[in-house]
Amino acid sequence: MKSLLHDIFIKEDFESTQVSELTFYKKKSEETIIYYWLVVEVDTLEKVLELQDEWFDTCKNEMNLEDFDKNTSLLIINERTEDEEWKKEVLNIEEDPFQFKKYVLGYNQESLKELKEHCEEGNPESIKKLITDEKVFNDYKENYSDFTWHKLLYTISQKLPFINLNIEIEKGLDSLFTESYEKLEEINLYESFKRIDEELDDVKLSQLEDIEFEDLFASIVKEEHNGNKD
Known part of the structure; x- marks a missing residue:
């Protein structure tokens, strides 16, 4: 080696x-x-x-x-x-x-x-x-x-x-991300993923350790569910 x-x-x-x-x-x-x-x-x-x-x-x-x-x-x-x-x-x-x-x-x-x-x-x-x-x-x-x-x-x-x-390697990685997004769409989670991504865009790096990702995801899913009921 x-x-x-x-x-x-x-x-x-x-x-x-x-x-x-x-x-x-x-x-x-x-x-x-x-x-x-x-x-x-x-x-x-x-x-x-x-x-x-x-x-x-x-x-x-x-x-x-x-x-x-x-x-x-x-x-x-x-x-x-x-x-x-x-x-x-x-x-x-x-x-x-x-x-x-x-x-x-x-x-x-x-x-x-x-x-x-x-x-x-x-x-x-x-x-x-x-x-x-x-x-x-x-x-x-x-x-x-x-x-x-x-x-x-x-x-x-x-x-x-x-x-x-x-x-070329970047093209390969882009392809991998595209496939991941497609899988999220198939199980109706892509919009939730985008919401989480947008939420994190506004968070400072030093604050990341304080985020409870499960709570964040649950709240977003709940908002979308309530929105669909309306």
Whole structure:
């Protein structure tokens, strides 16, 4: 997995340096802001939050970069099996506010093997072509809960937000939203959905946690029911 990700980083114009068990990637954006990634593979997620201080200090001292503190993300690779406990560990790590912005990328050998079989050997550009392939995207939608190579592909695109994709993926996502709206219309919930969407447009981000969505939905449905009676 690390070699596949390394190819992607290099394709996206990062420079790499090995620092102990960590791989350090550096990139200068068009705005001249330099930002960094650390990539590490671990056998277990259990001690990641304990180890991050050591990783942070090691790389900061080794690389001697003034803006390291605020411009560095950490990608943790972990071979694992799908279960609820693992998901809780991932959430705990990714929501931790200290040291790095953290991303956890899980995979299994079967999904990795199949993904590599669908890629052109040594050509990370083929990963981007797969991500934006409509058929691949539709196959993923059909089996999004299964840990297939499709899911691994889109997990990579999610965990590496710097990957430069073309517009085709947006068309695919638009198609997904269109299908969702059509399903809502079929069960007579589309108008209610629009009402909720309009209500939330007027809510500040800081107020979202105070909203009881079930109560909001119930009140809107009740208003529509009373309106229909009139």
